Amino acid sequence: MHVQAPDRETEAHDQEEFDDSVAKSGRLVLGGLAGAGIVAALLMSIVALNQSSERSTVTVTSGIVTPPAAGSSTTAASTAPAKTLSLKVIGGSKLGPDGKKHDVFTKTEYAVKVGQPLLLKIDNTDDVEHSITSPQVGVNIIVKPGVHTYQLVVKEAGRFSWFCVIPCDSDANGWAMQHAGYMSGFITAT
Numbered sequence: 001m002h003v004q005a006p007d008r009e010t011e012a013h014d015q016e017e018f019d020d021s022v023a024k025s026g027r028l029v030l031g032g033l034a035g036a037g038i039v040a041a042l043l044m045s046i047v048a049l050n051q052s053s054e055r056s057t058v059t060v061t062s063g064i065v066t067p068p069a070a071g072s073s074t075t076a077a078s079t080a081p082a083k084t085l086s087l088k089v090i091g092g093s094k095l096g097p098d099g100k101k102h103d104v105f106t107k108t109e110y111a112v113k114v115g116q117p118l119l120l121k122i123d124n125t126d127d128v129e130h131s132i133t134s135p136q137v138g139v140n141i142i143v144k145p146g147v148h149t150y151q152l153v154v155k156e157a158g159r160f161s162w163f164c165v166i167p168c169d170s171d172a173n174g175w176a177m178q179h180a181g182y183m184s185g186f187i188t189a190t
């Protein structure tokens with residue numbers, strides 16, 4: 001009895017250790033799977049984002065605002081006509097805190113009603129494209145040189161930052177692209 005007791009304890013201890021390691025490796029596998037799930041979810045959201053920006057690019061890059069589709073004409077008729085905001089894109093024009101002149105959108109704060117289009121009549125006086133891009137809300141308006149009208153629609157309430165994704169402000173290493181009031185700003189949807 002006295003001899004066997006410690007043996008059983010050892011066995012029990014070994015069994016505990018075994019259970020522990022199984023549990024640990026189980027967790028490890030589960031952790032790995034969760035990691036893979038996160039990666040898959042990320043990939044899917046990137047794909048979704050790409051698809052949504054492609055969709056909005058198709059709608060807005062024509063520069064022509066098309067009337068709503070037949071199915072939605074009843075609702076469109078009952079809402080107020082879309083507001084138009086006029087602004088310009090001017091290269092190397094606004095003095096920054098660094099003493100350099102930067103590329104700008106002359107208005108960078110856009111107030112919209114959720115789901116209602118705001119028309120942006122933009123005179124891009126620069127000879128290259130710029131953009132109003134807010135991945136969070138699927139907005140990607142490519143602003144071509146010249147005067148064109150684009151449609152900004154945001155489907156959820158909030159304050160969202162946007163920025164120009166087309167490399168610009170090259171005299172200042174793209175500084176304007178990350179600074180609100182230059183090639184970046186905010187969309188406020190209420």
Ligand SMILES: [Cu+2]
Binds near residue numbers: 129130164167168
């Ligand atoms: Cu730009």
